[in-house]
């Protein structure tokens with residue numbers, strides 16, 4: 698496009714070092730991207746999420762609700778800081794079941810896969826360890842409601858065990 702007549706057109710010059718764009722403002726330089734710690738998804742792949750910075754250890758709850766929701770001897774969840782969790786897509790397909798006592802279970806409405814849900818106080822997320830992609834290295838935080846565990850469930854680690862609930866655990 699030609700410059701309007703009111704503005705004298707600048708002569709064409711070959712680019713020089715003086716013409717390179719200025720560096721971005723300093724505040725942009727300090728906003729480094731958070732390191733991705735893990736990605737996860739449901740069975741059908743519609744719901745996807747990701748975790749940043751670092752992965753907390755996995756905790757197991759052996760209560761009867763968590764056994765039924767998982768179909769096995771316990772659940773297996775990471776208690777993740779809310780600011781280290783992000784949905785990538787598909788949240789509209791999340792479904793939630795809640796008992797009269799307030800225990801709740803979140804899953805994909807398409808495939809039934811257990812999915813992350815906020816902790817009761819809303820400050821953190823319970824993230825099902827089995828929904829993570831690949832084989833992330835995870836420590837073991839411990840086991841709760843071991844008193845409800847049936848005999849056929851074997852615990853084969855040295856992590857702490859509690860007969861009932863522990864504050865902040867799943």
Ligand SMILES: [Zn+2]
Nearest residue numbers: 739741805808
């Ligand atoms: Zn799904």
Ligand SMILES: [Zn+2]
Nearest residue numbers: 758760763867
């Ligand atoms: Zn439980």
